[in-house]
Amino acid sequence: MKEKKADIIAVAKAARVSPSTVSRSFNHPELVKAATRKRIDAAVRRLGYIRNRAAQTIHGIRGGTIGLIVPTVDHAIFAELIQSFSQNVEEQGFTILLASHGYRLEREYAIARKMLEHRVDGMALIGLDHSDDTYGLLRQQNTPTVLLWNYSDEAPMPCVGSDNYLAGRLIGDHVARLGHRSIAAVFPPTSGNDRAFQRLSGVEDALASKGLKIARDWRLETPYSVSAAKNKVARLISFPRRPTAIICGNDVLAWGALHALKRSGVSVPEDVTITGIGDFHGSKDFEPSLTTVRIPAHTIGSKAAKLIVALIIKESDSESGELVPPELLVRSTSGPVR
Amino acid sequence: MKEKKADIIAVAKAARVSPSTVSRSFNHPELVKAATRKRIDAAVRRLGYIRNRAAQTIHGIRGGTIGLIVPTVDHAIFAELIQSFSQNVEEQGFTILLASHGYRLEREYAIARKMLEHRVDGMALIGLDHSDDTYGLLRQQNTPTVLLWNYSDEAPMPCVGSDNYLAGRLIGDHVARLGHRSIAAVFPPTSGNDRAFQRLSGVEDALASKGLKIARDWRLETPYSVSAAKNKVARLISFPRRPTAIICGNDVLAWGALHALKRSGVSVPEDVTITGIGDFHGSKDFEPSLTTVRIPAHTIGSKAAKLIVALIIKESDSESGELVPPELLVRSTSGPVR
DNA sequence: GCCAAAAATGAAAACATTTGCAAAACTATT
DNA sequence: AATAGTTTTGCAAATGTTTTCATTTTTGGC
Numbered sequence: 001m002k003e004k005k006a007d008i009i010a011v012a013k014a015a016r017v018s019p020s021t022v023s024r025s026f027n028h029p030e031l032v033k034a035a036t037r038k039r040i041d042a043a044v045r046r047l048g049y050i051r052n053r054a055a056q057t058i059h060g061i062r063g064g065t066i067g068l069i070v071p072t073v074d075h076a077i078f079a080e081l082i083q084s085f086s087q088n089v090e091e092q093g094f095t096i097l098l099a100s101h102g103y104r105l106e107r108e109y110a111i112a113r114k115m116l117e118h119r120v121d122g123m124a125l126i127g128l129d130h131s132d133d134t135y136g137l138l139r140q141q142n143t144p145t146v147l148l149w150n151y152s153d154e155a156p157m158p159c160v161g162s163d164n165y166l167a168g169r170l171i172g173d174h175v176a177r178l179g180h181r182s183i184a185a186v187f188p189p190t191s192g193n194d195r196a197f198q199r200l201s202g203v204e205d206a207l208a209s210k211g212l213k214i215a216r217d218w219r220l221e222t223p224y225s226v227s228a229a230k231n232k233v234a235r236l237i238s239f240p241r242r243p244t245a246i247i248c249g250n251d252v253l254a255w256g257a258l259h260a261l262k263r264s265g266v267s268v269p270e271d272v273t274i275t276g277i278g279d280f281h282g283s284k285d286f287e288p289s290l291t292t293v294r295i296p297a298h299t300i301g302s303k304a305a306k307l308i309v310a311l312i313i314k315e316s317d318s319e320s321g322e323l324v325p326p327e328l329l330v331r332s333t334s335g336p337v338r
Numbered sequence: 339m340k341e342k343k344a345d346i347i348a349v350a351k352a353a354r355v356s357p358s359t360v361s362r363s364f365n366h367p368e369l370v371k372a373a374t375r376k377r378i379d380a381a382v383r384r385l386g387y388i389r390n391r392a393a394q395t396i397h398g399i400r401g402g403t404i405g406l407i408v409p410t411v412d413h414a415i416f417a418e419l420i421q422s423f424s425q426n427v428e429e430q431g432f433t434i435l436l437a438s439h440g441y442r443l444e445r446e447y448a449i450a451r452k453m454l455e456h457r458v459d460g461m462a463l464i465g466l467d468h469s470d471d472t473y474g475l476l477r478q479q480n481t482p483t484v485l486l487w488n489y490s491d492e493a494p495m496p497c498v499g500s501d502n503y504l505a506g507r508l509i510g511d512h513v514a515r516l517g518h519r520s521i522a523a524v525f526p527p528t529s530g531n532d533r534a535f536q537r538l539s540g541v542e543d544a545l546a547s548k549g550l551k552i553a554r555d556w557r558l559e560t561p562y563s564v565s566a567a568k569n570k571v572a573r574l575i576s577f578p579r580r581p582t583a584i585i586c587g588n589d590v591l592a593w594g595a596l597h598a599l600k601r602s603g604v605s606v607p608e609d610v611t612i613t614g615i616g617d618f619h620g621s622k623d624f625e626p627s628l629t630t631v632r633i634p635a636h637t638i639g640s641k642a643a644k645l646i647v648a649l650i651i652k653e654s655d656s657e658s659g660e661l662v663p664p665e666l667l668v669r670s671t672s673g674p675v676r
Numbered sequence: 677g678c679c680a681a682a683a684a685t686g687a688a689a690a691c692a693t694t695t696g697c698a699a700a701a702c703t704a705t706t
Numbered sequence: 707a708a709t710a711g712t713t714t715t716g717c718a719a720a721t722g723t724t725t726t727c728a729t730t731t732t733t734g735g736c
């Protein structure tokens with residue numbers, strides 16, 4: 001292991017050509033004679049040479065990486081989004097530099113900086129809510145950036161996502177229309193999470209327009225986890241006065257609610273209506289199958305990937321993102337009030 | 339946006355020192371006078387200068403990235419693992435370069451190569467099953483590498499994971515002990531997936547040692563999805579002759595099975611026993627709560643992170659990995675045969 | 677105020693590449 | 707066999723840093 005790694009000069013020597021020719025043979029193969037190329041390839045193989053992207057990057061050549069910063073990887077929905085985004089981006093020859101900030105926006109700034117040190121060709125962030133520092137940094141370095149997951153016309157950078165407010169409205173409307181008047185809500189904390197905040201606003205506005213309101217102690221806040229939601233909902237329905245509908249901020253929370261209800265022998269949707277948001281893998285096949293709003297992570301991921309790559313390669317005009325509309329899916333966990 | 343980005347020379351000029359001093363002020367701050375440092379920092383801020391890691395890497399300085407290649411991000415269990423691994427690695431100042439190969443091992447090789455071009459400081463792969471090319475490449479470049487998720491004494495590289503064969507045995511044993519003799523299995527395809535293969539072997543061996551065997555047409559193979567498993571199991575139990583136990587290759591498949599059973603009005607565990615493997619988020623809180631084998635993704639991720647970083651920084655002896663034992667969790671979906 | 681030692685700084689070489697330009701080697705044409 | 711193109715190659719400069727070594731500046735003791 002002592003013989004240091006082969007560099008382009010070693011390859012050149014071995015193939016009896018100059019380093020320039022070796023370099024060309026990689027980057028503009030059409031400019032070098034086939035025979036020479038063959039000789040070089042052989043040398044490369046023999047020495048186990050691997051190109052050094054860092055040394056290319058220095059010449060202003062794109063490194064082929066895109067930074068992706070998420071709050072966490074470990075949520076069904078982000079996992080799906082990351083998968084789709086990274087896969088599409090890989091198909092276009094880029095690789096993802098991934099980091100998570102755990103819903104701490106200052107961390108996000110630090111991570112973004114670090115990714116810029118790596119000279120990523122572009123950046124992708126989740127949601128529209130970011131610190132001014134982060135926005136400033138990205139703009140000042142004018143790094144192509146796309147905002148994932150949430151869409152707004154007024155977003156300060158191109159974004160690809162759904163309208164989370166509308167998603168909330170769709171669900172709120174649906175529940176109200178079914179005649180429910182005693183409605184509870186189970187949502188994740190909304191601070192630093194524009195998606196959750198907007199969904200909740202949407203729900204509230206939809207209800208308000210029908211003269212409805214969620215009682216203060218029926219506004220449950222829980223972390224993103226089946227177990228937390230299950231506990232909160234179990235507690236909620238242990239009181240004599242019960243809501244007839246529980247609107248959940250996302251499908252995972254809805255699953256938790258469903259389990260809690262099953263455990264207590266409350267039937268869905270006869271006794272209580274449950275709704276989610278997201279349409280995660282598994283929601284359709286849940287028994288009973290979950291009424292929710294589809295926010296197509298897959299589509300968002302692939303459109304975003306296309307957009308960021310477009311921004312990178314023809315660093316042209318800031319195309320303005322794309323709205324992927326949410327869609328109400330009425331399934332079996334929602335029904336008219338008794 | 340025309341003024342090109344600031345480099346270290348620009349900063350040096352602005353701070354009226356030499357580039358060397360600026361460099362030192364970043365890398366060995368104790369060697370430069372506090373006043374000078376202050377001046378430099380001011381210039382950095384004023385010019386919006388961001389260091390260029392690529393230019394450092396060229397000097398053999400570590401870039402601070404670790405390549406992680408997974409089959410897919412979009413499985414509950416990998417998401418959990420990735421989250422834990424990346425978080426721990428970040429805490430130690432590294433960033434993850436992530437890519438997925440979709441269970442195609444040739445893709446894995448190509449990706450590994452590309453990551454090496456980026457001069458990652460270390461690599462992490464899922465499972466023990468990789469192409470000879472991949473192993474050869476990593477060894478030849480002697481890149482610190484750790485294998486995640488599965489553990490074996492004979493692994494060709496340090497690995498941190500659980501014993502998937504043992505996990506299978508634990509479950510097989512448990513089911514056999516409950517007196518079941520008509521047993522079905524629902525597993526993902528085992529080709530290119532050593533984890534699944536070993537689990538299944540473990541199950542089969544455990545049953546064989548009790549003189550039991552899974553009938554050919556009760557060996558269901560399904561992709562990793564609630565919906566696929568649900569369909570297969572629904573079909574399975576539509577026949578008059580039914581198994582009394584269904585052993586699933588992972589928790590997601592078990593959820594699918596559970597939903598199928600619920601839908602058909604078959605009670606668990608009275609009529610049929612269901613087991614999973616993995617203990618994913620949500621399995622404990624499922625109703626009925628799922629009997630499974632815990633494979634602690636979180637622990638694995640953090641131990642692996644520590645190991646790879648150790649290998650990188652004191653590129654010393656190949657510490658030999660770590661076995662995180664699987665643990666049988668008997669919950670409410672398994673019971674004695676009627 | 678002087679001197680030696682210590683601290684701070686700068687000049688230049690090094691790192692692994694790419695690229696513009698010029699030279700060399702071929703091809704075809706006569 | 708000479709000429710004019712054309713294709714292929716090499717030279718040398720450039721890229722943004724770090725680092726070694728030498729030089730300059732500062733400090734403390736007298």
